Amino acid sequence: MLAGRFGYGGRLGAALIGAAVAIGCSVQGAAQGSAYATEAPAAAVAAAFPVASEARLAGDNKRTRFILDLDRKIPVAAFALADPYRVVLDVPQLRFDLAKGTGAEGRGLIKAFRYGLVMAGGSRIVFDLAAPARIAKVEVLEAANGQPARLVLDLAAVDRATFMQALAAEGASKEGSKAPAQTDRHDAAADAAEAAGDSRPVVVIDPGHGGIDNGTQAASGEAEKDIVLEFSLALRKRLEQADKYRIVMTRGDDTFVPLGERVRIARRQRAALFVSIHADSLPRREGDAHGATIYTLSERASDAEAQRLADSENKADAIAGLDLAEEPTEVADILIDLAQRETKTFSHRFAKLLMSEMKGVVRLHKRPLKSAGFKVLKAPDVPSVLVELGYVSNKDDLQLLKSDDWRARSVGAVAQAIEAYLGKRVVSAGPAQ
Numbered sequence: 280m281l282a283g284r285f286g287y288g289g290r291l292g293a294a295l296i297g298a299a300v301a302i303g304c305s306v307q308g309a310a311q312g313s314a315y316a317t318e319a320p321a322a323a324v325a326a327a328f329p330v331a332s333e334a335r336l337a338g339d340n341k342r343t344r345f346i347l348d349l350d351r352k353i354p355v356a357a358f359a360l361a362d363p364y365r366v367v368l369d370v371p372q373l374r375f376d377l378a379k380g381t382g383a384e385g386r387g388l389i390k391a392f393r394y395g396l397v398m399a400g401g402s403r404i405v406f407d408l409a410a411p412a413r414i415a416k417v418e419v420l421e422a423a424n425g426q427p428a429r430l431v432l433d434l435a436a437v438d439r440a441t442f443m444q445a446l447a448a449e450g451a452s453k454e455g456s457k458a459p460a461q462t463d464r465h466d467a468a469a470d471a472a473e474a475a476g477d478s479r480p481v482v483v484i485d486p487g488h489g490g491i492d493n494g495t496q497a498a499s500g501e502a503e504k505d506i507v508l509e510f511s512l513a514l515r516k517r518l519e520q521a522d523k524y525r526i527v528m529t530r531g532d533d534t535f536v537p538l539g540e541r542v543r544i545a546r547r548q549r550a551a552l553f554v555s556i557h558a559d560s561l562p563r564r565e566g567d568a569h570g571a572t573i574y575t576l577s578e579r580a581s582d583a584e585a586q587r588l589a590d591s592e593n594k595a596d597a598i599a600g601l602d603l604a605e606e607p608t609e610v611a612d613i614l615i616d617l618a619q620r621e622t623k624t625f626s627h628r629f630a631k632l633l634m635s636e637m638k639g640v641v642r643l644h645k646r647p648l649k650s651a652g653f654k655v656l657k658a659p660d661v662p663s664v665l666v667e668l669g670y671v672s673n674k675d676d677l678q679l680l681k682s683d684d685w686r687a688r689s690v691g692a693v694a695q696a697i698e699a700y701l702g703k704r705v706v707s708a709g710p711a712q
């Protein structure tokens with residue numbers, strides 16, 4: 280039933296549910312929820328998830344307590360991560376009924392925290408720490424004495440050496456930081472089966488962010504992750520009408536997908552093109568930029584703004600509580616070098632086509648073609664481009680990003696560019712074979 284939420288054949292959905300089961304029979308709430316769901320309508324399924332109704336912080340910069348009110352007892356796993364210092368709580372999928380802005384401001388050892396889905400069946404709360412801290416206690420208390428069930432996390436200040444020692448000691452038992460997000464959720468055999476007999480070029484559409492990672496946010500509350508998902512789903516629909524390409528989405532709903540996994544999906548699908556969809560924002564004091572920008576990969580950023588953007592987009596995994604030190608390097612550097620030269624040429628060609636299709640149809644940034652070191656563009660053998668649709672910090676851009684008319688026009692322009700690019704590619708590849 281949950282698998283049906285995933286737009287692309289339910290394969291990733293099924294794999295995710297597999298992962299949810301694999302992380303443990305400890306996910307009791309979720310298991311009960313789905314058992315109940317077999318006979319219940321969709322609304323009841325949502326209602327079946329445990330509900331978090333309030334979060335609060337207490338204490339100071341020596342000792343800080345986080346309390347989350349719940350409607351029932353749930354299992355919890357906690358672990359810490361370094362560089363940046365974070366503490367992560369993994370819990371079954373929760374419904375977060377928290378006041379807007381909860382977690383934006385911290386207290387004591389906690390600078391800020393965020394929460395959300397990291398996979399079907401699993402939610403996560405990630406705390407950014409102001410200083411290294413030890414998890415002194417984490418427990419979930421039964422409802423008692425008129426108090427609801429609640430999750431309590433106590434942090435105690437330690438120095439960096441102690442923090443790093445504790446991390447090392449956790450070592451092998453630190454499975455939590457790998458699961459769920461860093462497990463390989465796409466199954467290569469399933470990819471091959473899906474592609475069997477289908478010789479159409481594969482286009483991977485990559486809606487940025489998702490789940491616990493909201494991306495950037497408009498002052499009025501609109502989240503980048505929702506804007507880009509809506510755009511990406513419309514683009515998929517539009518491209519599928521042409522029936523010339525096989526479209527693969529890195530996510531089809533509000534789920535977190537690590538950056539490396541997005542790249543792996545493109546590579547495993549032997550994609551002809553990878554298009555990552557984002558929206559940008561500028562802090563008020565840094566001016567009021569507007570319009571769409573198209574980015575390709577480069578080691579050195581084309582300008583300071585491109586560098587700032589790549590830095591912020593590359594933070595997605597840290598935001599979701601992944602251990603950045605564990606990011607695997609899977610291709611030998613020399614191979615990357617050889618393949619990348621050609622891929623770079625193709626990426627540029629597509630970026631230019633995209634710019635000429637978008638020009639006149641949608642607002643473009645005053646310098647619409649830029650480059651920087653985006654992690655998500657690093658597939659050595661897949662031409663990859665990242666599109667910032669506009670600035671949610673700009674009032675006019677935000678109006679456009681939310682409008683159906685703008686979306687239809689810009690989806691049309693991106694689809695045209697993809698058709699122009701792949702059409703040319705197929706024609707030029709023809710005589711050589």
Ligand SMILES: [Zn+2]
Nearest residue numbers: 487494557558
């Ligand atoms: Zn983004």
